[in-house]
Amino acid sequence: MTDVTAMTATQIxxxxxxxxxxxxxxxxxxxxxxAAVDGRVNAFLHVDxxxxxxxxxxxxxxxAAGEELGPLAGVPVAVKDVLTTKGVPTTVGSKILEGWRPPYDSTIVQRLRAAGTVMLGKTNMDEFAMGSSTEYSAYGPSRNPWDTDRIPGGSGGGSAAALAAYEAPLAIGSDTGGSIRQPGAVTGTVGxxxxxxxxxxxxxxxFSSSLDTPGPCARTVLDAALLHAAIGGHDPRDxxxxxxxxxxxxxxxxxxxTGDLSGVRLGIVTEFGGEGAEPGVTAAFNEAVDTLTKxxxxxxxxxxxxxRYALPAYYLIAxxxxxxxxxxxxxxxxxxxxGDDGNRSLEEVMSxxxxxxxxPEVKRRIMLGTYALSSGYYDAYYGQAQKVRTLITRDFTAAFERVDALISPTTPFVAFPLGARxxxxxxxxxxxxFTIPSNLYGGPGISVPCGLSEGLPVGLQVMAPTMADDRMYRVAAALESAVGTLTPPTM
Structure with a gap:
């Protein structure tokens, strides 16, 4: 049999x-x-x-019984360890939930099962989805298959690394400030x-209830769209x-x-031009813009x-x-x-x-958030950040009156070495x-590979209006048709 691990989900x-x-x-x-490669990648926390x-x-x-099954039936999928799975460990990358086996499935996992996908296991992540490199996992960092001395992004680095290492053709992530798109960009996958x-x-x-958004990760745009269609839709329990x-x-x-974007208007965000993206990232993005024009x-x-105020506003709200x-x-x-030795108070045991x-990162953010919400500071910090969020939403609304979608680099830099930041x-x-504004607005965004810088992947981000997710898939698929997909050299 042909090596199915090298195939797309659609092919499988x-x-x-x-x-x-x-x-x-x-x-x-x-x-x-x-079994062969995850010792080097550490993409999985649990393999079921x-x-x-x-x-x-x-x-x-x-x-065999003749039952009509869905378009992803029989396709393996890896699930970020932030989603509950009945009887399967769910740790959120934290020691505080080590060994916890939930009594129920999340809606996303229920829909994966209903679609006939096969869940391989739970993927590594920054603890409680707080991080941009998967180095804050309590169970050790995941590594980028393009260069195992570099990060695979975060917080969903495990899901992206599993895709890039050909351990799974599909994966699920969650995106609070870029945790699907940023790992996709630095691993050469689609998020x-x-x-x-x-x-x-x-x-x-x-993590942050007004921002958290689960979504699909894949190696092609069509595979991501098929997974999106399988897990999306209304849920009365949410x-x-x-x-x-x-x-x-x-x-x-x-x-x-088909490679035809005739009639599509795309906006380049002026304010992202001076934010210090690496020259190689800027060059790859500009080449991709030329391709989209063609x-x-x-x-x-x-x-x-x-x-320009999205980053500080996010780090008050989240x-x-x-x-x-x-x-x-x-x-x-x-x-x-x-500490429950019978001699301590409940408060001491909790502490x-x-x-x-x-x-450390979870503690840092808890302290930041507790301070921002404290008496005397709520209006000055959290309240002001919410006002900025409203202004960012207005920016998006005004932009989408002129263009169908916005584009930018997904990240300012390629995968950096482990420990560097x-x-x-x-x-x-x-x-x-570059990813946070979409979360504050609530609109969809996708990262698709657009080239290499220093031999490492660069992602292009497409941002669309709320409930216009189809627009971003069209643009991303068109770019993919011209640029192609990326294959890591080391795995």
Whole structure:
């Protein structure tokens, strides 16, 4: 059998559908690949071998019985460890939830199972999704398959690394400030953040409730669109879920793959031009813009004057919501419990548990958020940040009256060496400089490979209006049709 680990999800689904390969064979091939390379990559926190093979056998049995299955039936998928999985460990990359096995599946995981995908396991991440490099995982950093001495992005570096290392053809991530798109950019894969509310947060361990957005990760735009269609849509169990169907992202990706962008207007954000992107990143982006022009797109400059305040506003809003959400991890109801020797008060046990269970970045953001919400400072910090968020939303609204979508580099720089930025939080936070505005606005964004700089991948970001996710897929697929996909040299 041809090496299925090198195939796209669409190709694998076709093999399974025609009987050229069984779901069990496909799953075993990926499990073997994980066993062979994950010691160098550390993309997975837990590999569910028995569960994956059982799910694959079920798909094969249903196919043999003549049951009509979905377009991704039999395709393996890796799931970021921020989504609850019944009976399978969910740690969120933290010691405070080490060994916790949830009693229920998140909506995203339920929909993955319903679509007939085969869950391989849970992927590594920055603790509680707080980070841009996956170096803040309590279980060690993931590594970039392009250069294993470099970061794979964050917080969802495990999912992106699993794709780039050919350990899985599909993966799920979550994007609070760029945690799907930024890892996609630095690993040469595709990462899409849907419209906020377009995918369910039920069963997603919360970091920042007004920003968290689960979404698809893949090696091609069409694969990402197929996964998006499978997991998206209204969920009555999520109060922020949009009661509307998912735009036809699959049709949009197929239309874009024809390479025709005639009639499409794309805006380049003026304010991102002077933000210190590396010369190689700027050069790759400019080449991609020329390519989009040749495909028929009209390119215009668009000013979004308040985007320059997105980073500080985000680092007040997100930590404030994190401070509230993480209060539930008290050592009483679930997870780690430290210092309960019968001689300490509940408050002492809670303090010792949090001291032992939370890592340094999580503690830093809890303290930032608690301060921003404290009496006397709420209006000066959190309140002001929310006003900036409104101004950024207005910038997007005005921009989309002139253009169909906005484009930018996904990140200011390529994958940096492990350890290069951990001692300087501000430099780490800059990784999400171009992705954060979409989260504050709530609109969709996608990162698609657009070239190389210093032999490392560069991503181009497409940002679209809320509930116009199909637009970003069309543009991304068109660029992919001209540029092609990227293959890591080291794996």
């Amino acid at each position: 689904a076709g093999l399974v559908a025609t009987g050229a390969a069984s779901a069990v064979e496909v799953t075993q091939a990926h499990l073997d690949r994980i 071998t028995e569960g994956a093979l059982a799910a694959a056998r079920d798909i094969d049995a249903r196919r 899409a953040k849907p419209t906020y509310g377009g995918t369910s947060r039920y069963g997603l361990v919360a 109060s922020t879920s949009i009661p509307a169907p998912v735009p036809d992202v699959v049709a949009a990706a197929k239309l874009g793959a 495909l028929g797109a009209e390119i215009v400059e668009i000013s979004c004057p308040h985007f 930590p404030s919501e994190c401070s509230s959400n993480l209060a539930r991890f008290d050592g009483v109801r679930f997870g780690l419990r430290t 010792l548990t949090r001291e032992a269970g939370f890592g 951990t001692s300087d939080p501000y430099q780490m936070y800059l990784a999400d400089l």
